[in-house]
Amino acid sequence: MTRYIGAPGHWRDWVTHFPALARLEPAARDELLDNSFEVRLAAGEIGYREGDACNNFILRIDGWSRIQRLSANGREVLLYRVGPGDSCVLTTSCLLGVSRYPAASTAETDLREVAIAGATFRRLLNTSDVFRQFVFEHYGRLLSDMIALLDELKFRRLDARLADLLLARTDGGSPVEDTQSRIATDLGSTREPVGRILKQWERKGWITLARGRLEVVDRDALTALAADQG
Template sequence: MAAIAQDEDWTTRFTGLSRLEPRIREVLTSRSQVIRVPADTVIFGPGKSPENMLLLLEGTVRVQQLAENGREVVLYRVTAGESCVLTTACMLAYEDYSAEGVAETDIVAAAVPRAVFDDLVSTSKEFRTFVFTAYSRRMTDLFHVIEDIAFRRMDIRLAQKIIERADTGVLKATHAQLAAELGTAREVISRQLAEFQRRGWVTLGRGTVEILDCDALRKLSES
């Protein structure tokens, strides 16, 4: 991770931090470091203790967990203007990570050292509110992920994922990657995509899914 010059007040990019009193904001910015991390870097993993709270300024981080059967499950993504709830939980509980965070793109983030995090959580009501608001919001998202995996039909969830992630009508992802996104086996995704292709809704390429009938996919996703 290579540090870059801090040429702006990055706290303005985060709802809640921009409302910190100037003294607290100065502590946060002066004792933190803005870093760059290249795509595909494993930022944290199971058994490691968090040293910093990362506040994402640019890019996307994918947080995923390896199940007991060896299958990867994507828990959530952290995007610009957000923090990682798993890192927050581990820092608050002084525990090691139980999942993996991977830079899905090149990222720029503000790294807030544990000592600064601990100090501000205990002394600043505004910073504490920022931390727990983000935490509660992401926990709600995780409950939705659990609900989807446990109760929703795979064809509906796959249609939703294709529409959500397709860029200009084409989703660039392997069947294994989609399986990790949806918490299922690659074979299940392959069978469902083959059915979508048979119906004329998509056409499959090497690592791509091209949408041919967006209305049909959207209708299924909303059923």
């Protein structure tokens, strides 16, 4: 972690990436800016691991990371992703509950983010309505999302979830550049069942398969299947 040492005027601009923070009370805004520093991570690097202690509140300026949970038996779920304008809500949770990270974070692209020391974070929560609102809105949304994810992972069929994933990843009609194994991990499943479903869909002409790559041919078929199975 490197304290940002560019031109101060420019540095303070990062707040503009967070519209909700634009309305910060002047004192709170100063406290935030004076006690924050920039962090950069390269794609592939690990932000934190399960069990790590958490010292800083994090605001993502640029880039995407994945937050995933590694289960005891080696399996893995993608819990959610953090992108520009987000805060890393697990960090909030740890700072609030004084606990350790219950999941791990990996950079999927190069990252640029702002870190705020735990003490500053807590002070701001005490003193600033706007900051508190900002933090809890994110937290509340993620909590809802986690409950929805639980529901989805536990009760929805794999083919429906896979269909949704493919549709989401091919929004512009572009192919999915990913291995079946990584797709399976994103779904909290494993390679074989995912591979079998994909193979079936290829036989039906809904998709085309290649090594590390996949193209959706019949979006309607997938949409129908996803809707059918809840």
